[in-house]
Amino acid sequence: MAGPEAADTAAALAEPQARRVTYCGVCTLPPEYCEFGGTVKKCQDWLQKENPPMYERLWSADALQASTATLSVDARKRAEKDAHKKALKAEAQEAKALATIAASKVIIKRVERNKRKYVTAVSGLEAFGLENKKMSKEFGKKFATGSSVTKIPSGGEEIVVQGDVSDEIEEFLLEKYPVIPEDNIELVEDKKKKKEPPSVGQQA
Structure with a gap:
């Protein structure tokens, strides 16, 4: 009659072995x-x-x-x-x-929100295989400021970073992400339009 050791061995052999794929x-x-x-x-x-x-x-x-x-x-x-x-x-x-x-552009836009207050909007990173959510976290950490991903009217997304850091973001992208050629980065300034005073004919 087989002993307990033989039974344990048989049970072990009967168990399916994990296959490494x-x-x-x-x-x-x-x-x-x-x-x-x-x-x-x-x-x-x-x-x-x-x-x-x-x-x-x-x-x-x-x-x-x-x-x-x-x-x-x-x-x-x-x-x-x-x-x-x-x-x-x-x-x-x-x-x-x-x-x-080669045909894609990363747009870094300096946007004036209020007097002397700016945000920096970054779009086009997806074309270079970069995820907006991940990049938003990187920007926030790198520049110690608020950073979030928002929808834009055209249907895509952009990263909005608090503060005027457009030059710093360009430098950061070129240094850390060589997949983006320097010629494919475009800096844009979006100034807040000043309200024009009403003309003489429009005044009450």
């Missing part, structure tokens, strides 16, 4: 599925750097040859054609993203 740092899919995304080349480069054994298993010359060995000539041609299409699509998407960035 690796996820790609580029497309976030498991590496086995990176080929179905639009960033295959970047995924391969990431995997080769972060997990060489898995890269060799999936993308080495021997692995690729083995995966296509059972395919017919026509199937291989189709596979090569599909891979070429995916690569071209990924390049087109990357080029489009770069073009969008």
Whole structure:
């Protein structure tokens, strides 16, 4: 009759073991599925750097040859054609993203609210992959002032920072976020319009 130790061992073996799944740092899919995304080349480069054994298993010359060995000539041609299409699509998407960035502007606007009181409004950061809520917190902490995200009439958002800190924000963005080219930052001044006195004909 089996003793208690044998029973404990059998129970331990019967328990499901947790499986550790690796996820790609580029497309976030498991590496086995990176080929179905639009960033295959970047995924391969990431995997080769972060997990060489898995890269060799999936993308080495021997692995690729083995995966296509059972395919017919026509199937291989189709596979090569599909891979070429995916690569071209990924390049087109990357080029489009770069073009969008090149055409985008970060507007830093100095707004006069009351006499000698100003706020600084910042918009356009989303085009460079920056989150307004996160940036609002950074501005508030950096300049020790109030900072909040508000909706604008056009439907987008802007960050409103208390005080006249337009130059400081430009310097901060250029120093900490090199993804934003200096030529893509525009400083604007929005002065409060003074009320004109009524004309002679309008006076009572």
